[in-house]
Amino acid sequence: MAVRDFSHKKALLIEDMAEARIMQRKMLTDFGFTSIDIAMKAETAIELLRHNTFDVILSDYNLGNGKDGQQLLEEVRHSKLIPHTATYLMVTAETSIEMVMGAIEFQPDGYITKPFSQAVLQRRLEKLLETKERLLKVNLALDAGDHEAAIDAATTAMNDYPSLIGKCERIIGESLLELKDYDKALSVFENTIKERKMPWALFGKAKAHYLMGELETAEQHFQQLTLDNRFFVSAYDWLAKTQLALEKPEEAQATLIKAIEKSPKNLLRQMELGRISLLLNDNITAEMAYRRSVFLVKHSCYNIHDVHVRHLESLARISDNGPLLPRQKDNFNNTLKKVYDQPLEDPELKAQVYSYEIDVLLSENDINTAKQLFEVWLREVRFEMSAAPNKQQSATYLEAFESQE
């Protein structure tokens, strides 16, 4: 294998332990990297990834108290902060590796277990970059969202390099799902399963059934996946989604609660539990899920306001049954303060915030403040800064205001 020139590549090193960080940085420098950015925690890494592009990302799984390496990877892949052409190498310990390999939906390009020598890291990086080069056309197509081109390129790459068959088949199957060619996708996944029971193929097959509207079959397959691999938490998310589509929201909620027991720090999962719980009028569970979301959304790439407003909603729904407890009121005020701390421009969300505030005030019988707030809201509506209250809201509020007079 030819020695690779790393001098023009940009690296990002994410590691919380000083000793390992210094050592890995030195290793990268020795390989010829001249541009190495450092992050000690996931939140800093997200900021760096938001404003820069990197060719190589070397991230530890264990990143101290905040997000772990897998959550970071899921978040930046989900928000498309790293292109498919970049190489993501996860540094794991023996205990964490199953969490990484079990993730299936969002996997790093490679992993390396601690402790490793300079020579082993160099070799691993060289091989991964070589694979990235062989799949360059595929990844460029994926980054451009051109799934047809990705399928063509993957078919060629697979013929040229037999060891890439697994990767290419997966890309082809998933691209077909994106192209809504579900029948073809299903046959690609089934073809793989016939030869090798790869978890991603079983997952792809279940997704294809879901997307084709074959919900019972999809439910069975997702259920099986949760049993086969206890580290594959995304299977629970899809199972819940399927159960919801089958109009079994109670089961969907139970499934999500199980997933959260396994992996509590996933924001989107907490948000979904909140949403389903509100549908079920289980406001207490909804509030808990959204409260956790408010905590998790800090320093993440997701829309902060959406999370905050949903938390307010769950508390407003609790107040439908009487005034909030002091602790709940504190939670409401804290999150409300967070909403006002950052400019909220979405008129829809603004209207929602007004309505939740008024709901809570009315539950406390604080009619005057509620009335004033309603007037502020209407003024903002005139300036098109906020959406208007809907008919039902106006009717309810006016009735409440009148009852006092």
Added chain:
Amino acid sequence: MKKMNISTLLASAIHESKNQVGTLLYQLQGLKETIDTTGPNQKKVIQIEESLKKLNDEWVEYLYLYRLASDGYELHVDTFLMEEFLDDQVFALLPSAKAKELELTFQCDNRLTGVFDERLMTAVVGTAVYNAFRFAQSKITIHAKKEDSFLVISIEDDGKGFEASEEQPDIFKEANTGLGLYFAELSATAHTIDDTKGYIKKETSALLGGASLAIYLPQPANII
């Protein structure tokens, strides 16, 4: 406090200690760079480094062994080009072989592919090669081939072979609990396709005349 199961306890203890070996290895690497590369201490440092690496690899083996034996191991199979896989193994173990003045190579058809759990087979090959270090005269080869519907990975040496070493009276044997073989066997049988399980075979090496430990892994149909 709830009493912990003894195997869980041992596994956690091994894990803790393994982390410390990792830290020691990092520190040693730092030390190595500060001392003269040709001086007499360099050789000693390399010996310590190789021993620590071996210790680390053994503990990885024990952790997997624990998981395999308690059904807590999730198999992650993928397709590998055997040439690349074996090259990786030789690359990782070559410094240890050199320190023992042994030759370590691999042999396989350059188009051969195999389906298996990479981490597990890395640990199995490592364990078998460390074991071969103790018996080889001068050479060890890792060999891979396809036999019927099995992929066969064998670790062969030019020592006296299994039979000769087993005939020795116990007092001449080095302390050997057979844990390595047990690990290889559990790892092989964890690879199952339909009803066909993997297995191991202790043989005489056709290549080098010494011992050969062959790991048979069932392969899916249609894979060349």
